[in-house]
Amino acid sequence: MSQFLQVLLSGLATGSIYALAAIGFALVWQAAQTVNFAQGEFVMVPAFFVLIGMGFFGMPFWLALAFGLALSMLVLGYAFKKLIVEPILPHGGITLIIATMALAILLKETVKESYSAEAQPFPALFSNAPMNFFGAAVSIQDILNLIVSLSIVVVLTLFLNRTRTGRSMQAAAQNPAVAEILGVNVKRMVLYTFLINAALASLAAFLITPVYLAKFSNGETIGLIAFIAAIVGGFNQIRGALVGGLLIGVLDNLTATYVTAQYRAALPLVLLIMIILVRPQGIMGTSEGRSV
Amino acid sequence: MKKSLAAITAVLLAAGSAYAQDTVKLGMVAELSGAGAPAGTNWRDGVKIAVEEINAAGGILKKKVEVTDYDTQTDPQVSRAMVQKAIDAGAFAILGTVYSGSTLVNMLVAQQNSTPQFVGSEAPTVVQKGNPFVYRTSSGAQKGIPALTPYFKDTLKAKKVGVAWVNNEFGKGGRNVFVEEMKKAGIEVIADVASEQAQTDYASDVAKLKQANPEAVFVYMNQEESARFLIEAKKQALPMPLIGEVTLTEAKVIELAGGAAEGAIAHVGVTATATDVPGIGAFAKKFEETFKRKPTHDAIKGYVGAWATKYVADMVGKLDGEAFSKKILGLCLKAADHPKILLDTCWDKTGEMSRPSFMVQVKNGAPVVIGTVPAN
Numbered sequence: 327m328s329q330f331l332q333v334l335l336s337g338l339a340t341g342s343i344y345a346l347a348a349i350g351f352a353l354v355w356q357a358a359q360t361v362n363f364a365q366g367e368f369v370m371v372p373a374f375f376v377l378i379g380m381g382f383f384g385m386p387f388w389l390a391l392a393f394g395l396a397l398s399m400l401v402l403g404y405a406f407k408k409l410i411v412e413p414i415l416p417h418g419g420i421t422l423i424i425a426t427m428a429l430a431i432l433l434k435e436t437v438k439e440s441y442s443a444e445a446q447p448f449p450a451l452f453s454n455a456p457m458n459f460f461g462a463a464v465s466i467q468d469i470l471n472l473i474v475s476l477s478i479v480v481v482l483t484l485f486l487n488r489t490r491t492g493r494s495m496q497a498a499a500q501n502p503a504v505a506e507i508l509g510v511n512v513k514r515m516v517l518y519t520f521l522i523n524a525a526l527a528s529l530a531a532f533l534i535t536p537v538y539l540a541k542f543s544n545g546e547t548i549g550l551i552a553f554i555a556a557i558v559g560g561f562n563q564i565r566g567a568l569v570g571g572l573l574i575g576v577l578d579n580l581t582a583t584y585v586t587a588q589y590r591a592a593l594p595l596v597l598l599i600m601i602i603l604v605r606p607q608g609i610m611g612t613s614e615g616r617s618v
Numbered sequence: 619m620k621k622s623l624a625a626i627t628a629v630l631l632a633a634g635s636a637y638a639q640d641t642v643k644l645g646m647v648a649e650l651s652g653a654g655a656p657a658g659t660n661w662r663d664g665v666k667i668a669v670e671e672i673n674a675a676g677g678i679l680k681k682k683v684e685v686t687d688y689d690t691q692t693d694p695q696v697s698r699a700m701v702q703k704a705i706d707a708g709a710f711a712i713l714g715t716v717y718s719g720s721t722l723v724n725m726l727v728a729q730q731n732s733t734p735q736f737v738g739s740e741a742p743t744v745v746q747k748g749n750p751f752v753y754r755t756s757s758g759a760q761k762g763i764p765a766l767t768p769y770f771k772d773t774l775k776a777k778k779v780g781v782a783w784v785n786n787e788f789g790k791g792g793r794n795v796f797v798e799e800m801k802k803a804g805i806e807v808i809a810d811v812a813s814e815q816a817q818t819d820y821a822s823d824v825a826k827l828k829q830a831n832p833e834a835v836f837v838y839m840n841q842e843e844s845a846r847f848l849i850e851a852k853k854q855a856l857p858m859p860l861i862g863e864v865t866l867t868e869a870k871v872i873e874l875a876g877g878a879a880e881g882a883i884a885h886v887g888v889t890a891t892a893t894d895v896p897g898i899g900a901f902a903k904k905f906e907e908t909f910k911r912k913p914t915h916d917a918i919k920g921y922v923g924a925w926a927t928k929y930v931a932d933m934v935g936k937l938d939g940e941a942f943s944k945k946i947l948g949l950c951l952k953a954a955d956h957p958k959i960l961l962d963t964c965w966d967k968t969g970e971m972s973r974p975s976f977m978v979q980v981k982n983g984a985p986v987v988i989g990t991v992p993a994n
Binding site: 328329332333336337340442443444445446447454455456463464465467468536537538539541543544547578579580582583587588590591 | 656845853854
């Protein structure tokens, strides 16, 4: 029971972090009708912004986190939209997808050249001491990671559904032309979407890097799993990305513990094939695919 | 005009020849950039200190030692080219490389040229190829892991143990030797947990070990994997001792794992923290004064390699690779007579090294010697 509880909790905690990155896929899809294949690198880079804040500017950890978040929103949100998405999008979605692939390589190699190929330590947001939970020793870090990730998703959902700006963002995503006629500043709403994506990627980075360690190649794993999580859950739904992330996190850990550790990497791909065959719109997705 | 040119050429050749006769060239071929840079730069700096000391002590065969650095970029094919370049430049001996993957490729070049080569590599295969010109500067893994057996059997008095290993050539080799050793010692391996190279999530691996509840766990992974495993072990409060071979208590692992590395135990061939050994203490002090950082075991290996070159060449009495090989294979050097070798050291007929080694434990963020293991 203790083993099952710990494995389940670890799976939920990791899965919730995958979900943050997966939501980013859904948001960018809605805003630009494209898939950002640099999303994994968007989760890798903010950790290095924090290390730059601490190492080069001598910031305390909390300030470096704020610095990393702000810089990520500027570079991975604002600059990404202005310098890559806006100029390339008129040439077609496929062109933009290829551009994001190139961006992924650029980000990865830049970090590798600047910070070496070696992993770097990254401070943990929460203590990694264990606590007793119904007789089982479970990780406080896992519990808090799960709580923080889920809280972010809840806040984001409330923001999109309950605020004027959030509803305007949804309108801009669903039908930009009509939204513009109704007085919505579509360009600004799209920019907000990219900024939120960058912020989500940063928060995912801050939660996962203490365990994964800061390394240039982290984006490969996270990007692939988050992409699959978004498809499995439903590419056009935030709650779908959440369900996909949690499902993959939990199934990965349960498979590795009770079935086989050797083939755990294949599990998300098997899940992906099954979903495409049985329910192509994803577990929570809708076939029209036009709402945030 | 032609006569003048010939005269100048003759003078230059004579001068070059005279210069060559006054120096002994060594080729320091190591991983100075790329993933192996932390190991290679430490090796280089250990060599640097040794060469300064050797020259201050009169050089090799009373000739000044001149060392040239060659960067392999942690690429086996580049390392091969660099060894060839060093030999073409007249190197009497090669010092390096550290990464076994590179050494296995470049040692053939040194062998073809009958050039002695001291390496920092620890893969068993390095000395199993019948190459009489390659010599270790620390024991290989096939000697290191058996040295741990008495610790499990006599110190921990363990009856049931677990093993967590990385599923690559390095990990498989170590795991097989460990399981065989435990079998010989009558200790049961009740948990055998394999993980993949570059694996990031160790929750299920640690949960399985926790469930099996062995009295100790042998952890045999590369640096980053070791650090991630230690972090997860701390998160899940894995209660039993975690014991490794060299890697588990390396400085990089401690840096990455932070407090989670506290208490980890490992067998290491040589460690700069063994300051009770006079030669090691003096070397560590000089290294720290020179480079403003603490030496790693790779630095000590480089230092020992350079000094072993001097001691053996002086014994042979001439710069002859073949004679050097005949002399060192089967040779034992006592630290009392050859203090810079640091510990009593022997090379067997394959170039494998035997010498006393250490058990270390991470305490307050640094490895501390908790015991000595006799040479095996």
